[in-house]
Amino acid sequence: MSGRPWKIPESVLVVIHTPTLDVLLIRRADAEDFWQxxxxxxxDIDEPLALTAAREVAEETGIDCGEGSALASQLRDWRLQNIYEIYPRWRARYAPGVTHNTEHLFGLCVPERLTPRLDPREHTAWRWLPYREAADACFSPSNAEAILLLPQFAQ
Incomplete structure (x- = not known):
């Protein structure tokens, strides 16, 4: 894999939302019709899931919800997970024989529709949608299902 380490088949999905249940979706750079x-x-295999979630939110949106930040208390582990088959187009990023990923669900409530700062190598556009519309716009069934759970996890 040209010097890069294999991806660990354990991940997070963070539904970023407002108190009114508007959801932030970002469009993948490597798949223009994939909103997520x-x-x-x-x-790292020992990285705590909350740290993974906060890191990914910062990397993908520029929103700081890490320990000590103003939004740290708004990052919530929903204590749910999905196990799904890795799409064949991305399987080469994982060690040979790895076909499934375990995804842990988190929510992050932000006070209003924030403007994210995207890394154009990963994401090319963003939009805020009411949660039901956001679920309909997702390419991933597990992402859509997570968004539809939002009313029961939002406080």
């Missing part, structure tokens, strides 16, 4: 929530794999 923040996602990302652990950097």
């Amino acid at each position: 929530s923040v996602t990302g794999s652990k950097d």
Whole structure:
């Protein structure tokens, strides 16, 4: 894999939302029709999931919800997980024989529709949508299902 370490098949999905249940979606750079929530794999097998979630939110949107930040208390582990088959187009990023990923669900409530700062190598556009519309816009069924759970996890 040309010097890059294999991706760890354990990841987070973070549904970023407002108190009124508007959801931030970002469009993947490597798949123009794929809108999604923040996602990302652990950097290290021992990395705590909350740290993975906060890191991925910062990397993909520029929103700081890490320990000590103003939004740290708004990052919530929903204590749910999905196990799904890795799309064949991305399987080469994982060690040979790895076909499934375990995804842990988180929510992050932000006070209003913030303007994210995207890394154009990863994401090319963003939009805020009411949660039901956001679920309909997601390419990933597990992401859509997570967004539809938002009313029961939002406080």
